[in-house]
Amino acid sequence: MNKNRYLLCILLCGVLLYYGVPRLSPFSEGAEGIFSITWLAFALIVVAGNLTALLYTPKKPRAVKRSYSKVQKKKKIYYYQ
Template identity: 60%
Template sequence: MKRNRYMLCLLLAAFMLYFALPKFSIFAQGLEGIFAISWLILALLVIAGNLSALLYAPKGQKLNVGKPKQKRARYLG
């Protein structure tokens, strides 16, 4: 379930970056340039965080539906 959320957040962040990148002027003077650079850094951090969470998330455990485990007899002797 978490993998789906990570993938959704990653795709949404990439989608927003796709639309925002042409509108930003990184080399602008003053507050416009500072906002553009800080927004891009934040967007890249969001993408990196979701990508690392997606890649390093533990895999789901498989259920043993087959034969039930048999107990081994212990011989003390």
């Protein structure tokens, strides 16, 4: 479930970058340039964080099915002397 969410967040960030980057001008002066650089930095942080979470989530252990007929139950042996 979480992997789907991480993938969705990466795709949505990609869509926002696709529409936003042509309208940004990071080389302009003043508040417009600062806003553009900050927006791109935050987008990079979002993509990096979601990609890291997607790649490094621990895998769920598979359930091991045991056949009780094949597995012998251990019996305690008592020695009385």
